[in-house]
Amino acid sequence: MSLEAAFADEPAFVPYIAAGDPSYEASLEYVEALARGGADAIELGLPFSEPIAEGTTIQEAIVRALEGGMTPQRYLEFVSEVDADVPLVCMTYYNLIYQYGESDGPRSFVEAAAEAGIEGFVVPDLPAEEAGPLRNACDEFGLDLVFIVAPTTEGERLETMKAQVSGYVYVQARLGTTGARDDVSDHTERSLARIADWDVPKAVGFGIKTGEHAERIVRAGADGIIVGSALVDIVAEGHENGDSTATVADRLEEKARELKQGALAGAAVEQ
Amino acid sequence: MSLEAAFADEPAFVPYIAAGDPSYEASLEYVEALARGGADAIELGLPFSEPIAEGTTIQEAIVRALEGGMTPQRYLEFVSEVDADVPLVCMTYYNLIYQYGESDGPRSFVEAAAEAGIEGFVVPDLPAEEAGPLRNACDEFGLDLVFIVAPTTEGERLETMKAQVSGYVYVQARLGTTGARDDVSDHTERSLARIADWDVPKAVGFGIKTGEHAERIVRAGADGIIVGSALVDIVAEGHENGDSTATVADRLEEKARELKQGALAGAAVEQ
Amino acid sequence: MSTDSKFGDYGGQYVPEALMPAIEELTDAYERYVLNNEDGFMDEFRDRMRDFGGRPMPLQRADQLSARYDTEVYLKREDLLHGGAHKLNNALGQVLLAKYMGKERIIAETGAGQHGTATAMAAAHLDIPCEIYMGETDIARQRPNVFRMRTNGAEVNPVTTGRGTLKEAISETMRDWSRTVENTHYVIGSIVGPHPFPSMVRDFHSVISEEARQQIQEKTGDLPDSVLACAGGGSNTMGMFHHFIDDESVDLYAVEAGGSSLSVDEETGVAPNSASLSTGNEGVLHGARTKILQDSDGQIMESHSVSAGLDYAGVGPELAYLVDEGRVEPVNVDDDSALEAFHRLSQDEGIIPALETAHAFGYLERVAGPATEGRAAESRDEHHDRLGDSVVINVSGRGDKDLETVIEETGNRDLDNAPDMSIFREIGGGML
Amino acid sequence: MSTDSKFGDYGGQYVPEALMPAIEELTDAYERYVLNNEDGFMDEFRDRMRDFGGRPMPLQRADQLSARYDTEVYLKREDLLHGGAHKLNNALGQVLLAKYMGKERIIAETGAGQHGTATAMAAAHLDIPCEIYMGETDIARQRPNVFRMRTNGAEVNPVTTGRGTLKEAISETMRDWSRTVENTHYVIGSIVGPHPFPSMVRDFHSVISEEARQQIQEKTGDLPDSVLACAGGGSNTMGMFHHFIDDESVDLYAVEAGGSSLSVDEETGVAPNSASLSTGNEGVLHGARTKILQDSDGQIMESHSVSAGLDYAGVGPELAYLVDEGRVEPVNVDDDSALEAFHRLSQDEGIIPALETAHAFGYLERVAGPATEGRAAESRDEHHDRLGDSVVINVSGRGDKDLETVIEETGNRDLDNAPDMSIFREIGGGML
Ligand SMILES: Cc1ncc(COP(=O)(O)O)c(C=O)c1O
């Protein structure tokens, strides 16, 4: 299924999780649990040692994954092992994409990712101005390239992104790094207005924690919601408490269901 | 007995000891022991808190005396209590002489010292150029003012001293501060030659430790010998070992005898 | 983004989207105030660097080293700058710029604490609140600098993620900035990070070579044959090189930390050195494409050096470019030689250098020093070819901050010229 | 001995006879080289102070303090001199003079270690062996400075007599000198001791006021209304005052250490202060007649101050004279106010001062600061009468050396403006 298709019928629920957190096997089960819970696509983090765009929650997930032995090569194996019928988006930092393979540049990694079953990329430290080579490689192998629009993104920069974006656009709901918050920003509506004429689905992320948040975001006009820290929190807590993988997987599935239902509710009221 | 008279008949032996080291009573006995041992005059230290001209040995004696409660007032009492028929020379630093009594200046102290029985002064940090007021006070009360001639004293400075000195002249046998040494400096002869025409007795000090040293110094032309550290060492050792005052006094008397005999021997050969 | 943001392929602006507006605003301010002296910004900067910082710094002939190496050795004395290192040139420049931009809050990262200290001083001087992010491991081992920052009124925010060192502090500061871009300026500590930082930080430090180039000509009537500076991120380095770049007769040496070894341990992801110019390769770190220490996957390695200020896995993109162009020669000096050079400069010239700085002097010894057991002396001709007849070397900072490290590290090694420190064993007390 | 050796009745040469020739030789050298620039001595001195020391030091307007005190406050930045205090002016001058005199060895005393450090640096720079006498108590509590001296190649001789502090170190150095006068020069650390030291040390430091007098006129077009400096022995003080002495419109304030109290304890012979100008009386100490802290017998008292460099029972004879003449006003500031001023200058101006220096700023706060519980604010007029419209204050040194003391002493007190230091309790580490 293509990325855009994931948003076609109803508001999409797009969870984020770091591959390998806290172990290869556990996170494989978590991905599948999220799919069972209703994920329409999954942003699967490939951990990088300097995740400058992440909040503490996801940063710590990345540390756990790296300590668990996750590497780009293992990640690709992981992706091909995932047993779930949802598109997978690779979320990582540019240096890992750039270094992969014999010669410098993104092409080798994109090729390998496409082969493993990745449908698209989100690269938070790659601005649209520098994205040319990655965009080309994605085009070559039929992958999407998602960009993040921040509340502060304006003018020429918006145009540059619009020209290159595909799959969906990741609308950052507030300033700051990732991390679950208790409030839902009122930036959302304004952010969506600025990109109303883009012809890709608009997924809103940053700080969504509950079904009710999800509902409000969708009601504000989002085509989908992206949820990371609220899920990673569950993984972290399970890890700290020594809970079994199955227990944690169940909690994730349940949380996913809550979020997906919230999103659906948002759409229902709107109609 | 006047100071000059102490040198009249034979080479004089002039010991130094700090009043109050390690206690008032003990040092009173030590002074008397030295007299019994043959001292012709005694330089009696009035302890000052910053004895910049002393070596470690005498500096530590001064610290002991200060800790034992010695003050200028107690010193004068001490002097009047000494039961020995030898002239006493007050060796101290100028600040104590200067501060004594109601009004600044040396007169009050000189008057009180004369009354207590002091015959003269040695003030190592008072150069002849600054000695006017003290010289005047000494004249007024009939006391002597001894100066120290160093191996390096020359020219005009020698003349200034010559004009003011009385009692005896303290010939410093070598550079450095006080302290017993194993060798006898060959500066002695040259130093004595430079002041050959002075009409006061020449007492040589700094580093004399044994009867044999004393003998050689006298043979080199000295009218007397001054011995400090070698005696203070005996006091210090006795103090550290907890020896009785009487024991220490006996040792001092014996050492005094050795030194006096050495001086006499030097004179005997010379004749 | 203008093409000026690049040095060849190096540089650029690899940052989260949320930071881009701040980066653009900063680029604009940089062009207006720094490049075009709008509102007299550069005049005020120079006045304050003179009165508060103590500029100009002297260029001093090193009498003993000149004799030892049979070449004229001149020292550019950045160690005399307020705070004790070149760092203030940049910190004061950026804090002042933040005020011109109407920002109300300063944040910065620090590793060894030198940049944090300089930033805290500049912020106090210009009366603007300041928070410094510092890894908790670094806080524990750099307490004097933590105290200096606190004393200057800065908040010190301990960073507890990861190993609690510089890398984590940078990430944490970027995180703060992306939440607070609207009222906050991030004072980055070297010629690293996204454009315009590498160019702007270099410009603030370029006064070093501006002065030195004039001073050496006044003193010798000529340009030097070579110029040396240590390189961590490379800010003192580019400051010292900038105005000599066009002087083709002048050789430029960037001296990196060779650490304990130049080889890397892929297994543990540790490089026991910080020699990214000599041994690193192209990649993207902390907002810029540059030479970095990374494993074959592209994960950033932990670097190591006895000198905390050189202990960084990246380097400024401009230096990476100049090395590729052949204009700057990257060399390196290991921990032992740096410590030896620390003691040599202290004893022979009466200047206790920062351990960072000592690396530059270690290189001088290596190419021009007398023979040792491990190394034959260069012949006179060879070394004169290498260094020439006159050498300018940047004393980027003073070593007061390194006393404890040096006592400890000297004790662990067998250095020919280490002073006898038994007095510290004989007599008790607070240090060590 | 020329009458120049006296300041009124103060000064002179109260030294053991064995030292007189050295003193005379030195007097002769002082007159030839320093006063008459024979063989270009003063030219070389000034060149080296520029290149090695970093002179001139800036005169900086203190923006925040000027606002706080409603008067123009200018800082003379001796803290930027190599070594971190004014001390090098004198140390380099004397070590250079020793070389001109053909001496082969340098000795000096030190208390807090600042003078010893400066002397060790100067001796290394001029390649002459150096030994520093330091009390063993001081060695234990000033380890960073001991390390700096050792690092510069100086021998540090622990003095074990008495309490093992500055007084004993001076006596021990004089003892060494009287044994070794022929080849050794004794670099005394302040404007104390026998003539020619007080005049000579003042002359080496007078560059401070020479520069400041010109700088303030360049900046304001006028002379300042008052000049402030802390006073221990008084070398930074006379350096700061010298060229203003003839300017009758300029008020001169010497700020002494008030310690914990101005009253003295005759019983124990302890003065819990170091305010010899304010509370001492005439006497003879360490070779000169001057104002000293002594008991009624004339025994020298132990002085006390939170700042080791002011902790001395005497003061330079020239200052004693100028106070008697009414030209210099002696004032004092206690330990608490000095610590408060330390934190204020650090926070408000980004300059961490030496604790000695902080005393001078404490006085500024007292006469011109806002009201506190214990003290009513001066009315504007009164304080303008007192300080005038422009004040120059000497920042005699930087406070890096005092970090441990300040952490400890701040912890013992209840200061309004002390930064929260809980970060030091939360996180372990070497300091404290
Ligand atoms: C004295 C000194 N020199 C050099 C450096 C290295 O930084 P850069 O390479 O940016 O000059 C540091 C960093 O802390 C430093 O403190």
Ligand SMILES: Cc1ncc(COP(=O)(O)O)c(C=O)c1O
């Ligand atoms: C920074 C500083 N200021 C002042 C003093 C006091 O000395 P003086 O009164 O001789 O200037 C010292 C002495 O160590 C010092 O280090």
